[in-house]
Amino acid sequence: MTLSARTAEGLRDRLERFLAPEQVLDREIDRIAWASDASFYRLIPRAVLRPATLDEIRGIFRFARESRMSVTFRAGGTSLSGQAITDGLLVDVASRWRGIEVLDGGARVRVEPGVIGGRVNQLLRAFGRKMGPDPASIHACMMGGILSNNSSGMCCGVVHNSYHTLDSLTFVLPSGTAIDTASPNAAAIFEQTEPALARGLLALRRRILDDARLASRIRAKYRMKNTTGYSLNAFLDFSTPVEIFRNLLIGAEGTLAFIASAVLRTLPELPVRHTGILLFPTIRAACDAIVPLSAAGAAALELMDRAAIRSVELQPGVPELVRGLGPEAAGLLVELQEPAGFDARELAARAAAAAAGLTLLHPPLFTSDPAEQELLWKMRKGMFPSVGAVRKSGTTVIIEDVVFPVASLADAAVDLIALFRKHGYPEAIIFGHAKDGNLHFVLTQGFGSEREIERYARFIDEVVELVVRRYDGALKAEHGTGRNMAPFVEAEWGPEALAIMREVKRLADPDGILNPGVILDPDPRAHLRHLKDLPSVEPEVDRCIECGFCEPRCPSRDLTTTPRQRIVIRREMERLAAAGEGRERLAALERDFGYEVLDTCAADGLCATACPVSIDTGTLTKRFREARHSPRQRRVASWTVEHFATIEKLARGALRAGQLARALLGSRALAALTRPFGPAAWVEPMPRPAPPLPRGSGARPTAVYFPSCVTRTMGSLRGERSLLPLASAFVEVAARAGETLFVPEDVAGTCCGQPYSSKGYVQAHERMLARSVERAWRWSEQGRLPIVLDTTPCTHALRSSRPADESLAEKLAQLRLVDGVEFFEALLPRLPLRPVAGRAAVHPVCSLVRMGAQAKLERIAASACGEACTPARTGCCGFAGDRGWLVPELTAAAMADEAADLEALGAADHLSSSRTCEIGLTRATGRPWRSFIHLLEEATRPPV
Numbered sequence: 001m002t003l004s005a006r007t008a009e010g011l012r013d014r015l016e017r018f019l020a021p022e023q024v025l026d027r028e029i030d031r032i033a034w035a036s037d038a039s040f041y042r043l044i045p046r047a048v049l050r051p052a053t054l055d056e057i058r059g060i061f062r063f064a065r066e067s068r069m070s071v072t073f074r075a076g077g078t079s080l081s082g083q084a085i086t087d088g089l090l091v092d093v094a095s096r097w098r099g100i101e102v103l104d105g106g107a108r109v110r111v112e113p114g115v116i117g118g119r120v121n122q123l124l125r126a127f128g129r130k131m132g133p134d135p136a137s138i139h140a141c142m143m144g145g146i147l148s149n150n151s152s153g154m155c156c157g158v159v160h161n162s163y164h165t166l167d168s169l170t171f172v173l174p175s176g177t178a179i180d181t182a183s184p185n186a187a188a189i190f191e192q193t194e195p196a197l198a199r200g201l202l203a204l205r206r207r208i209l210d211d212a213r214l215a216s217r218i219r220a221k222y223r224m225k226n227t228t229g230y231s232l233n234a235f236l237d238f239s240t241p242v243e244i245f246r247n248l249l250i251g252a253e254g255t256l257a258f259i260a261s262a263v264l265r266t267l268p269e270l271p272v273r274h275t276g277i278l279l280f281p282t283i284r285a286a287c288d289a290i291v292p293l294s295a296a297g298a299a300a301l302e303l304m305d306r307a308a309i310r311s312v313e314l315q316p317g318v319p320e321l322v323r324g325l326g327p328e329a330a331g332l333l334v335e336l337q338e339p340a341g342f343d344a345r346e347l348a349a350r351a352a353a354a355a356a357g358l359t360l361l362h363p364p365l366f367t368s369d370p371a372e373q374e375l376l377w378k379m380r381k382g383m384f385p386s387v388g389a390v391r392k393s394g395t396t397v398i399i400e401d402v403v404f405p406v407a408s409l410a411d412a413a414v415d416l417i418a419l420f421r422k423h424g425y426p427e428a429i430i431f432g433h434a435k436d437g438n439l440h441f442v443l444t445q446g447f448g449s450e451r452e453i454e455r456y457a458r459f460i461d462e463v464v465e466l467v468v469r470r471y472d473g474a475l476k477a478e479h480g481t482g483r484n485m486a487p488f489v490e491a492e493w494g495p496e497a498l499a500i501m502r503e504v505k506r507l508a509d510p511d512g513i514l515n516p517g518v519i520l521d522p523d524p525r526a527h528l529r530h531l532k533d534l535p536s537v538e539p540e541v542d543r544c545i546e547c548g549f550c551e552p553r554c555p556s557r558d559l560t561t562t563p564r565q566r567i568v569i570r571r572e573m574e575r576l577a578a579a580g581e582g583r584e585r586l587a588a589l590e591r592d593f594g595y596e597v598l599d600t601c602a603a604d605g606l607c608a609t610a611c612p613v614s615i616d617t618g619t620l621t622k623r624f625r626e627a628r629h630s631p632r633q634r635r636v637a638s639w640t641v642e643h644f645a646t647i648e649k650l651a652r653g654a655l656r657a658g659q660l661a662r663a664l665l666g667s668r669a670l671a672a673l674t675r676p677f678g679p680a681a682w683v684e685p686m687p688r689p690a691p692p693l694p695r696g697s698g699a700r701p702t703a704v705y706f707p708s709c710v711t712r713t714m715g716s717l718r719g720e721r722s723l724l725p726l727a728s729a730f731v732e733v734a735a736r737a738g739e740t741l742f743v744p745e746d747v748a749g750t751c752c753g754q755p756y757s758s759k760g761y762v763q764a765h766e767r768m769l770a771r772s773v774e775r776a777w778r779w780s781e782q783g784r785l786p787i788v789l790d791t792t793p794c795t796h797a798l799r800s801s802r803p804a805d806e807s808l809a810e811k812l813a814q815l816r817l818v819d820g821v822e823f824f825e826a827l828l829p830r831l832p833l834r835p836v837a838g839r840a841a842v843h844p845v846c847s848l849v850r851m852g853a854q855a856k857l858e859r860i861a862a863s864a865c866g867e868a869c870t871p872a873r874t875g876c877c878g879f880a881g882d883r884g885w886l887v888p889e890l891t892a893a894a895m896a897d898e899a900a901d902l903e904a905l906g907a908a909d910h911l912s913s914s915r916t917c918e919i920g921l922t923r924a925t926g927r928p929w930r931s932f933i934h935l936l937e938e939a940t941r942p943p944v
Contacts, residue, residue, distance in 0.1 A: 011026065011046060011047060012024055012026050012047070014063065014067075015047065015049065015063065017059075018055075018056060018059035018060075018063070019049060019050075019051065019056060019059065019060075022050075023049060023050045023051065023052070023056075024047055024048075024049060024050075025047060025048040025049075025050070026046070026047040026048070027588065027592060028585055028588035028589055028592075029561075029569060029588065029589050029592040029593070029596050030047075030048055031044050031045055031046070031047070031048065032044065032568060032569050032572045032589065033561050033565035033568055033569055033596075034048045034074070034085075034090050034092070034565070035085065035568065035572075036077075036085065036532060036546050036564075036568045037074070037077040037078070037079045037082065037083070037084040037085050037546070037548070038077065038078045038079055038080050038545070038546060038547045038548050039079060039080050039081050039082040039083075039084075039085070039482065039483070039484075039532070040082075040396040040397070040398050040445070040447075040531060040532050041081075041082035041085060041483050041484075041530045041531060041532055042085065042530060042531070042532035043085040043086050043087040043530050044087060045072075045085075045086050045087060045088065045089065045090035046069065046087065046088055046089055047089055047090070048089075048090045048091075048092055049089055049090070049091050049092065050091075050092050050095055050096055051091065051093075051096065052096040052097075054172060054178050054260060057091075057172050057258055057260070058172065058176040058178075060089065060091060061172070061173075061174050061175070061176055061258075061513070062176060063089075064088070064089060064174075064511075064513040065174065065511050065513060068511070068513075069088045069089055069513070070086055070087070070088030070089065070512075070513055070514070070515070070516050071086075071088060071089045071091060071513050071514055071515070072084065072085065072086035072088065072089070072090050072091065072254060072514075072515045073091045073093055073113070073144060073148075073254040073258060073515075074090055074091065074092055074093065074094070074144075075093050075094050075113050075114055075141075075142035075143070075144030075145045076094060076116070076137075076140055076141045076142035076144075076145055076548060076551070077094075077548045077551070077564075078137050078140050078141040078142075078145060078547060078548045078549070079145055079149070079479075079480065079482065080399050080479045080482070081476075081479055081480055081481065081482020081483055081484050081485070082482050082483035082484065082518070082530070083145075083148070083149070083253045083254065083480055083482050083483075083515065083518050084145070085530075086515070088513075091258075093112075093113045093114050093142075093144055094113075094114040094142060094144075095114065095558050096114065097112040097113050097114035097115075097144075097260070098112060098114045098115050098897075099111070099112040099115070099261065100112070100115050100119065100120060100123060102123055102124065102127065103263065105127060106124055106126075106127025106128065106129040106266060107129070107265065107266060108167055108263050108264065108265055108266060109123070109124060109129075109131070109263070109264055109266055110261055110262070110263045111143040111261065111262055111263075111264065112143065112260065112261045113142060113143050113144025113145075113147070113259055113260070113261075114142055114143070114144065115142060115143045116138075116139065116140065116141070116142055116143075116552055117131065117133070117135065117137075117138040117139070117141055117142065117143060117146055118138045118139035118140075119872070119873070120143065121138070122872055123872070124266055124269070125269060127266075128268060128269050128340065129266040129267065129268060129269055130266060130267055130268075130269045131165070131264060131266060131267070132156045132159075132160030132161060132162070132164070132165035132264070132265075132266070132267055133146050133151045133152055133153055133156055133160070133161055133162050133165070134152075134153035134154055134155050134156050135151045135152070135153040135478070136153065136154065136380075136381045136384075137547075137549065138153070139549070139552065139610070140547075140548055140549040140550075140551065140552055140610070143262065144254075144259060146162055147162050147166075147249070147250055147259055147262055148249075148250075148251070148252060148253050148254050148259065148480070149162075149227060149251060149253060149478070149479060149480035150162045150163050150227050150231065150250050150251030150478070150480070151478050151479075152225060152433075152436075152477070152478040153433075153478070154300045154302060154335075154433055155299045155300045155335075155337070157225070157433075157435065157436050158222065158223065158224065158225055158436065160267060161225075161478075162250050162251075162264070163231060163233075163247060163250045163251065165264045165265045165266070165267075166246070166247060166250055166262065166263075166264060166265075167182070167262075167263040167264060167265050168180065168181045168182035168246070168262070168263045169181050169246050169249060169259055169261070169262050169263075170182075170259075170260040170261045170262075171246075171249055171257040171258060171259050171260060172257060172258040172260060173194065173197075173256075173257045173508065174257070174508070174509050174510075174511065174513055174514060175194065177190075177193045177194055178260070179193075179242065181242055181243070181246045182263060186242050187240050187241070187242045187243075190241055190242040190245070191241060191242075196507065197241070197245070197507045197508060198241035198242075199241075200503065200507040201235075201241045201244050201245060201504075201507065202241055204235060204500050204503060204504065205235045205239070205244065207500065208232070208235045208236065208500065209235075209236075211496065214494075214496050214497060215236060217494075217497070218232045218233055218235075218236060218497070219233070219236065221233075221474065221493075224403050224405070224436070224437060224473070224474055224477075225403050225433075225436050225437075225438050225474065225477040225478055226403065226474040226476070226477065227251050227474075227476045227477060227478055227479065227480050227481060228474055228475050228476040228481055228485060228488075228489055228492050228493065229481060229489045229492075229493055229497070229498075229501050229519060229520075230248055230251065230252060230256075230501045230504055230505075230519065231247055231248055231250055231251045231252070232497060232500065232501070233247075234246075234247035234248045235500075245257075245508070248504060248508075251480065252519070253480045253481065253482070253515060253518050253519055254514060254515045254518075255505060255509065255514045255515045255518055255519050255520075256504070256505065256508040256509060256514065257508060257509075257514070268339060269339075269340075270299070270337035270338055270339055271339070271340050272337065272338040272339065272340065272341075272342040272344055272347060273335055273336065273337050273338075273347075273368065273373060274335070274336045274344065274347040274348050274350075274351050274366055274367075274368050275333070275334070275335045275336075275366065275367055275368075275372075275373040275376055275377070276333075276334050276335075276351060276355075276364050276365055276366030276367065276376075277319060277322070277331055277332070277333050277334070277364075277365050277376060278331060278332045278334060278355060278358065278360055278364050278365075279321065279322065279325065279329060279330075279331050279360060279361040279362050280329065280330050280331065280332070280358070280359060280360060280361060281326065281328065281329060281359065281361055282328045282329070282330060283303075283305055283306075283328070283330040283410060283413050283414065283417075283430075284410040284414070285330070285358075285359045286303055286330040286331065286332050286410075286434075287303070287409045287410035287413065287434065288358075288359075288410065289332060289358045290332075290406060290409070290434050290435060291406075292354055292357065292358070293332070293334055293354050293355075294435055295354075296336070296350055296351065296353070296354035297336055297350065298334050298335065298336055298354070298435065299335055299336060299337040300333065300334065300335040300337075300433070300435070301332055301333075301334055301433070301434045301435040302332065302333035302334075302380050302431065302432070302433060302434065303330065303331075303332055303409075303413075303430070303431060303432055303433075303434035303439070304330060304331040304332070304333065304380065304383070304429075304430075304431045305330050305413070305417070305429060305430040305431070306325060306326070306327055306328065306329045306330060307427070307428065307429040307430070308383050308429035308430060308431040308442075309322050309325065309329070309330075309331055310429075311383055311386040311387050311390070311429055312379050312382050312383055312386050315378075315379065315382065315386070317375035317378065317379070318375070318379050319365055319376075321362050321365065325361065329361060332434065333376055333377070333379075333380050334351070334355075334366075335373075336350060336351055344368050347368075348366065348368065351364070351366055352364070352366070380431065381612070382612040382613075383429060383431050383442070384397075384399050384440070384442050384547075384612075385397075385545055385547055385549070385611075385612035385613050386612065386613060387427060387429055387442045387443075387444065388442075388444070388543070388545035388547075388613075390427075390543070391427070391444035391545075392444065392446070393536040393542055394446055394448060394533070394534065394535065394536060395444045395445055395446040395534070396444065396445055396446070396447065396531075396532055396533070396534050396545070397442060397443075397444050397445075397545045398442065398443055398444070398445050398456075398484075399440055399441070399442045399479075400440070400441055400463070400475075400476075400479075400484065400485075401432065401438060401439070401440045401476060401477040401478055401479050402416075402438075402439055402441070402463070402467045402473060402474065402475055402476075402477065403436070403437050403438050403439075403467075403473045403474040403477045404437045404439065404467070404471045404473040405437055405471065405472070405473065406434075406435075406436075406437040408437075408471050408473075409434065409437050409439070411471075412439070412466070412467075412470075412471050412473070413430055413439060415466055415470070416430060416439070416441060416463075416466065417430065419459065419462055419463065419466065420441075420443065422462075423455060423458065423459040423462070424455065425443040425444075425445075425459070427443065427444055428441060428442065428443035429441065429442050429443075433477075436477070437473070438477040438478065446533075447531040447532075447533055448533060453528055453531070456528070457525070457528055460484075460527065463475075464488050464491050464492075467492075468488075468491050468492050474492065475488055475491075475492050480518075480519075481518070481519045482518060482519075483517055483518060483521070483526065483527055483529075483530070484527045485527070486517065486518060486519055486520060486521040486526055486527065487521055487523065487524050487525070487526045487527055488527075489501065489519070489520060498520075501519075501520060502520060505519075505520060533575075534546075534571060535571055535574045535575055535578065536574075537567075537570050537571055537574050538570070538620055538623065540615065540616070540617070540619045540620045540623070541567045541570070541615060541617065541620050543613050543615055544564070544567045544611075544615055546564050546567065546568060547564075547612070548562075548564050549610050549611060549612060550562065550563040550564055550607035550610045550611050550615075550617070551563070551564055552610065553606040553607055553609065553610045553875060553876070554606070554607060554876075555602045555604065555606075555875060555876040555877070555878035555880075555890060555891075555893070555894030556600045556601060556602065556878070556890055556893065556894070557893075558893045558896065559600055559889060559890055559893035559894075560595065560596045560597075560600040561596050561597055561600070563607040563611075563615070563617035566597050566601065566617055566620065566621070567617065567620070569589060569593070569596075569597060570597075570620070572589065573586060573589050573590070573593075576589070593624075594628070597621070597624070598621055598624055598625055598628075599883075599886070599887055600883075600887055600890050601617070601618060601621040602618075602846075602876050602878050602879075602880035602883055602890065602894070603618030603621050603622060603758050603880060604618065604846035604847075604876045604880060605618050605846060605847075605850050606846050606849065606850070606875065606876050608850075609849060609850060618758075622757065622758060622759075622760045623760065624760070625758075625759055625760030626760030626761070626762055627760070628760075629760060629761065633761075634761065634763060634764070637756060637759075637761040637763075637764035638761075638763060638764045638767060640764070641756070641764050641767045641768045641771070642767075644709070644748075644749040644750075644751060644768070645748040645749035648709060648712055648713050648748055648749070651689075651713045652689040652690060652713055653689070655686065655687060655688060655689040655713070655714070655715075656688075656689045658670070658682055658686060659686070659688055659689075661682075662682070662686075667682070667684050670682045671683065671684070681885070683884075683885060683888055683923075684923065685717050685718060685719075685919060685922050685923055686919075687714040687715050687716060687717050687915070687919065688714075688715040688716055688717075688718075689713070689714075689715055690711060690712055690713050690714055690715040690725060690726075690727075691715060691725045691728075693707060693712065693727050693743055693747070694727055694728045694731045694743060695743060695745075699740045700740065701740050701741060701742035701785060702739045702740050702741070702785070703734075703739060703740075703741055703742070703785055703786045703787070703788050703818070703823075704741070704742050704744065704776070704779045704780050704785050704786070704787045704788065705727075705730060705731060705734075705741035705742065705743050705788050705790075706744070706747065706750075706776065706779070706787050706788065706789050706790075706794075707726075707727045707730070707743070707747060707789075707790055708751075708752070708789060708790060708791035708794045708915075709750070709751045710791055710794075710914075710915045710916055711726050711727055711790050711791060711915060712727075712747070712748065714915050714916075714919075716930075717918070717919065717922055717928060717929075717930070718928075719922075719928035720928050720930045720934070721928075721930075721934075721938075722930055722934040722937075722938075723937075723938075724934075724937055726790060726915070726931055726933060726934070727743070727790070729931075729933045729934055729936075729937040730790050730820065730933050731743065732937060733824065733831070733933060733936045733937050733940055734788075734823075734824075734827070736831060736832060736940045737824075737827040737830040737831045738830055739827065741788065742779070742785070744775065744779045746775065747775075749771070750768075750771060750772045750775055750776075751768050751772060751794075752769075752772065752789075752793075752794035752795075752797040752798045752801075753765045753766075753768040753769040753772065753797060753798075753801065754793060754794065754797035754881065755881055755882070756768055757797065757801075758880065758881055766803065766804060766805075769798075769801055769803055769808075770803065770805065770808055772798070773803065773808050773811055773812050773815070774808075774811070776815055777811045777815065780815060780816070782814075783811075783814040783815055783816065785816075786816040786817075786818045786823075787815060787816065787817050787818065788818045788819075788820060788823045789817065789818070789819055789820060790820045790913075790931070790933065791820075791913065791914050791915065792819050792820070792821060792845050792847045792848045792851075792913040792914055793845060793846075793847045793881070793914050793916075793917075795817055795818075795819035795820075795847065795851070796819075796847035796848075796850060796851055797847075798812070798815075798817050799817055799851075819848070819851070819853065819913075820913060820932075820933065821848060821853055821856050821857045821860065821913050821932070822853055822856060824860055824932075824933070824936060825853075825856040825857075825859055825860050828859070828860065828863050831936070831939075831940050832940050832942075833863055833864060833939050833940060834939055834940070834941075834943075835863070835864055835865050835866060835939055836864060836865045836866070836909070836935065836938050836939050837865070837866050838865055838866055838867075838907075838908030838909060839865070839866060839867040839868070839869065839905065839906065839907045839908055839909075840861045840864075840865045840867070840868045840869075840907055840908070840909040840910070840911050840935065841868075841869060841870070841871060841902060841905050841907035841909070841910045841911070841927075842857055842858050842861045842868055842869065842870045842911050842912070842932075843870070843871070843874055843877070843898075843910070843911070843912040843917070843921055843929070844857050844858075844870065844874065844912075844913075845877070845912055845913055845914045845917045846876045847914075848913060854870070857911070857913060857932060858870060860932055860935075860936065861911055861932060861935065863939075864932075864935045864936050864938075864939035864940075865909060865935060865939065868911075869905060869907070871898045871901035871902055871905060872901050873897040873898050873900075873901050874898050874901075875894065875897070875898065876894055877891060877894055877895055877898075877917050877920040877921050877924065878890040878891040878892075878893065878894030878895065878920060879891050879916050879917050879919065879920030879921075881916055882916075884916065884919065884920040884923070888923075891920040891923060891924050892923075892924055894924075895920070895921065895924030895925065896924075898924075898925070899924055899925045899926075902925050902927065907927075909930075909935060910925070910927050910928065910929040910930070911929070911930065911931070911932040911935055912929055912930075912931065912932070913931060913932055915931070917929075918930060918931065
């Protein structure tokens with residue numbers, strides 16, 4: 001055992017005195033996976049801890065004080081300034097601190113730090129309310145970061161941010177003292193348990209009030225967006241120590257205490273919206289439009305310079321009129337919002353009147369269509385990662401957010417663009433919340449040489465000069481001070497304010513254990529330390545900027561690693577291999593790579609739907625799965641293609657034998673007996689064998705029915721209330737709508753190829769794909785008839801396949817592949833529906849989401865029963881074809897949130913569109929799931 005390994009073992013032993021073994025992650029692969037956040041900094045933690053209680057938080061603080069080890073809290077890890085990384089103890093609050101409670105009919109909401117911001121608004125929507133903060137990353141960032149960075153966003157300005165909507169906090173000081181500020185005796189408890197802190201805060205308040213110039217400056221600074229340093233306005237806005245400290249914690253970036261929960265006051269939701277994009281000849285003309293548009297009631301005014309527009313102009317859904325603009329052009333994304341019941345025509349008229357007097361390149365493009373509005377916002381929100389995605393390999397992406405007085409915004413933007421040119425950043429873009437004078441600038445930067453580092457240092461020095469001295473703005477608006485601006489707090493605030501901030505830190509955290517290097521750092525070059533380099537690895541993932549937007553969609557996020565972490569680990573392996581050093585570390589990563597990165601990846605592609613640049617990390621997984629196959633394994637896979645029909649028969653036989661054994665021995669005994677067989681083990685629920693397929697009526701077919709290999713093999717689950725097998729129900733329901741389906745006699749042995757593709761068997765996948773396409777070409781009469789599939793993953797797999805053989809690719813392109821959900825949704829008007837009583841829960845499988853057809857499944861369910869709903873936290877079930885049998889813990893982890901949501905729905909029926917997913921859903925939720933086809937058959941069944 002090496003010295004470092006013995007040291008790590010000793011650390012674990014000490015941590016396990018107050019934490020369970022599974023709450024301490026200290027393997028090499030764990031430490032690397034958590035070494036990066038969304039910023040351009042990188043630090044490798046000693047260990048990652050997952051506490052679940054306040055007592056465990058106290059234990060961590062006690063250990064840190066005694067060991068003189070730093071502690072950093074991490075929620076979503078979407079922090080852009082390095083606030084969520086450390087070389088000490090990293091405390092993950094995303095996995096165990098997800099409590100949320102709507103209070104007072106939606107007027108307030110209590111949240112824990114691991115709750116995703118978008119989830120809060122999702123729950124509040126039923127009450128016609130929303131949170132004040134509205135950051136662009138709201139569907140990925142978590143409440144811990146929103147509070148600790150005093151996040152704001154597009155519409156909330158300086159009035160409705162985290163600071164101003166805060167009602168109360170529960171926090172834990174490094175000393176171990178825990179205070180709920182909502183408690184009637186909170187002030188007394190605070191002063192009794194923390195007398196030095198309480199007295200010190202009052203002394204600082206008097207110091208500020210006695211300095212009229214400083215007090216005036218603080219008031220002025222917070223009339224703009226400002227998150228540079230600590231929230232000194234708390235000393236002027238509140239008078240008691242506990243109130244002052246409560247609001248000092250907002251924007252403190254985890255440097256003063258741990259925020260265990262918060263209660264926020266909410267705002268009315270404004271669902272009547274009119275959104276548009278206005279294009280101007282210059283950025284100055286765009287800035288001149290801010291005042292009249294604000295006066296017209298614009299809730300959001302998002303400025304975009306020409307480079308920012310260029311970064312997204314070719315993305316799907318972006319209006320064509322933004323292409324081909326001149327080099328000086330700029331745009332404003334404008335949105336007006338009003339409460340429910342407001343006349344949308346009046347809103348449109350107000351927008352048109354405000355735009356009428358502006359100097360525009362094109363007539364304004366406004367819309368009230370939610371889908372079109374979403375595309376416009378997607379364009380705006382995708383600008384930061386889009387620049388990162390096209391950066392030169394080996395460089396990183398940097399985003400900063402500065403604030404200028406609105407009256408000076410045009411001049412400041414022009415000066416900022418001049419700095420880009422001066423320092424050699426031609427790719428840099430500017431966008432931001434123009435209504436608040438808040439500009440974000442994004443650039444790409446390499447840190448591979450001292451020359452590059454010094455170029456960046458000179459640029460930042462001039463940015464500070466421009467923002468602070470020339471325009472008296474703020475260096476940070478809403479992303480928190482972080483590491484990049486920590487050396488410049490004094491430049492913005494002056495020595496008096498800096499001294500007060502340092503005293504706040506000393507009073508609250510006298511041992512300096514909480515997030516050192518963030519907010520305050522005396523080293524003038526601190527922002528140039530711990531820089532992240534992004535080595536080239538694979539084309540699929542080189543565009544990744546590690547923003548973390550993918551993580552909430554990942555089914556393995558609470559079990560092993562996320563897409564971002566898979567990429568971070570892969571990059572570290574490349575670093576170590578290229579350097580020729582750290583062989584032990586590389587060997588440790590390789591040892592755990594299989595399970596943590598490959599085996600537990602569902603390869604469902606949902607990460608691509610959340611990624612601003614559509615990176616599907618599953619493609620990387622498949623590549624590595626392919627690489628680890630032996631020649632013998634590849635030959636066996638190819639053999640199975642040639643004998644696939646026989647394998648189907650064997651599978652049905654195995655299921656028949658298993659069901660007989662289950663009846664004789666019971667599920668537990670059978671599971672125990674078969675456990676040594678691994679993938680062949682009996683894991684409930686297991687389906688019955690599928691019965692023979694139905695045959696056609698002989699009438700002229702209107703479509704080909706291609707039952708999947710899963711349908712041909714796996715029958716009903718125990719507890720299903722279905723009279724007909726799936727294939728028979730499929731044909732029967734179609735007939736009730738007047739459709740005649742042709743079931744090919746030689747369908748056995750054909751498959752979409754997904755089982756081979758997901759496992760990385762490229763050659764076997766090509767062979768199976770070729771067979772299926774050739775047969776489908778013949779069945780469909782050379783593409784004349786549509787081909788309907790009953791399993792959504794199969795539809796998506798065929799649609800997204802790209803055969804290497806050009807003639808085969810041409811045939812596949814001409815096939816009309818229709819998913820069963822799409823097919824029957826179109827038939828709803830022709831079906832003799834007698835809705836079944838009761839509520840149905842719907843689970844759109846990943847492939848249906850990727851095809852954008854989840855609303856069709858919801859529509860079918862709503863038409864065929866009394867009420868249909870999709871659980872709020874629906875995601876990938878983690879079954880992923882065979883992962884549910886090979887790695888059953890993946891399904892359990894992936895479905896935990898959705899299973900909890902189902903408890904509240906009280907549904908009588910549970911519907912999906914994939915047999916294997918239905919098995920996983922049944923196992924994870926304890927409720928029987930079935931195909932939506934069975935509901936349609938029940939709802940269209942002729943009365944007896």
